[in-house]
Amino acid sequence: MSLIQNILVATDFSKGADKAVERAALLAAIYQCKRAELITINEGGKPQTAFGIKDSVFDAILRSITETACEDLRLKAAELRARYGIEFACTFRFGQASKEIINRAEEMDADLIITGAHERNLLPDFLFGTTTDKLIRLSRRPLLIVKSDSTADYRHILVLVDFSEDSKQAAKIALSVSPSASFVFLHACEVEYEGKMHFAGVDQTVIDGYRLNEYEHARSALRNVIEELHVPDRLITEHLVFDKPGVAVRKYAEQANPDLIVVGKHGRSRIEELLIGSVTRETIARTKCDILVVPPFANREHGAFMV
Secondary structure, three states, X not given: OOOXXXXXEEOOOOHHHHHHHHHHHHHHHHHOOOEEEEEEEEOOOOOOOOXXXXXXXXXXXXXXXXXXXXXXXXXXXXXXXXXXOOOEEEEEEEOOHHHHHHHHHHHOOOOEEEEEOOOOOOHHHXXXXXXXXXXXXXXXXXXXXXXXXXXXXXXXXXXXXXXXHHHHHHHHHHHHHOXXXXXXXXEEEXXXXXXXXXXXXXXXXXXXXXXXXXHHHHHHHHHHHHXXXXXXXHHEEEEEEEOOXXXXXXXHHHHHXXXXXXXXXXXXXXXXXXXXXXXXXXXXXXXXXXXXXXXXXXXXXXXXXXX
């Protein structure tokens, strides 16, 4: 039985959200999920009464908004049932999208949250972040960000491994998402202070010696990670490069065109992400394939999608 049993997919009925819904339906069909649910949020908030306007008028407005949204969800669910044979429950809420999605994921003990990749609106999104940004920061559950059209199960998966416990958990989850896929475990090697050594005029042969030591250490550590996973060797290819992690992922994605990239999210504050950037954010912004973001497990009270 697949570890993916409860799926929550967010939709605003946009083209990007439709891709996420299609992927959710495909996964639910492939893995015979116990529960699949559509959720949409009205971020305008509930209508408020005003001076001189009867409460009954606002009740009617609220009822109309709710009925329209729920009908749209039911139509989408009926379409998915006809095409995939999957029953989707429907939830509509007022409030901040990221908060309500996370709250519902916790309530239903979702193993996976699925959302589309949202277009950015420059300054407002830089300051406050898109719904996807907020989900990445705040969700304690794996988040699948869908960019591509869904025609089949994932076949070629790239996993970024940095030997932290979080990345090891991400690797385990990657293997459970599509056990029959081919996997590439990528590690970006970096020699500490290499730039400063070049600047100081250190001989290249000395730097190459440091590089060789780093490469051998990383290769051994990566093989240990693979051994700990207890999977057939044929499923996993090792890929070690000297580069920044975000750049290494982007270059590989451009060359090999994987279906899915899996990254483990480290716990960073919002200020740190704004000032120094993050591999997760760079990967989402600069690649075209779907991204699975796995949150840190140390801070989670229960184990949705645990292995």
